[in-house]
Amino acid sequence: AQSVTQLGSHVSVSEGALVLLRCNYSSSVPPYLFWYVQYPNQGLQLLLKYTTGATLVKGINGFEAEFKKSETSFHLTKPSAHMSDAAEYFCAVTLGETSGSRLTFGEGTQLTVNP
Amino acid sequence: GAVVSQHPSRVICKSGTSVKIECRSLDFQATTMFWYRQFPKKSLMLMATSNEGSKATYEQGVEKDKFLINHASLTLSTLTVTSAHPEDSSFYICSAPRMGASYEQYFGPGTRLTVT
Numbered sequence: 689a690q691s692v693t694q695l696g697s698h699v700s701v702s703e704g705a706l707v708l709l710r711c712n713y714s715s716s717v718p719p720y721l722f723w724y725v726q727y728p729n730q731g732l733q734l735l736l737k738y739t740t741g742a743t744l745v746k747g748i749n750g751f752e753a754e755f756k757k758s759e760t761s762f763h764l765t766k767p768s769a770h771m772s773d774a775a776e777y778f779c780a781v782t783l784g785e786t787s788g789s790r791l792t793f794g795e796g797t798q799l800t801v802n803p
Numbered sequence: 804g805a806v807v808s809q810h811p812s813r814v815i816c817k818s819g820t821s822v823k824i825e826c827r828s829l830d831f832q833a834t835t836m837f838w839y840r841q842f843p844k845k846s847l848m849l850m851a852t853s854n855e856g857s858k859a860t861y862e863q864g865v866e867k868d869k870f871l872i873n874h875a876s877l878t879l880s881t882l883t884v885t886s887a888h889p890e891d892s893s894f895y896i897c898s899a900p901r902m903g904a905s906y907e908q909y910f911g912p913g914t915r916l917t918v919t
Binding site for chain 1: 809837844845846849894900907909910913
């Protein structure tokens, strides 16, 4: 079984400031981890993913995340927030075939970027 | 990149009627598709797994007779909300994993259902 916890349902930053969205997971086998972004009334867009290999992964729009097995974390960061980053962010985990490719989502974090 | 479409994007129906939502994988084949429901300000709740050539697998608490799923082909899954009621109003999203792509799922743009 797998689960995801996103710490902080709302995060507010100033434009140009560091963005840090936290995600912790639990799984019985090595997981595949994802961050998705959702804009109002739209589907989910993949930001980045971790499968195997390099633990620091880079995604679109300047986002990156680091897989830390010892901390069971996959926090999302961006050095400098832009107004267009304001959206809902979801961390998700799958165990691949072990879980029938099913994704388990965190509760989401609403990012607000202040001018 | 892989694209998943949904139709319609928005639908309003009267209570008691049925509504069909289509989910298509446009440039890849999907033997499995997933249907989610999302309430305002909430995360995605998996409703069911749609399997091409076999019955859908429903999550606990989801009424299979109310939410009919048909995976008609390798690129099309449909969700029919039968005898819709106002409490069925929600945002419905489908997704499809592209096998061999690290289990990454591609999401449709969602369908906003409003039952009056």
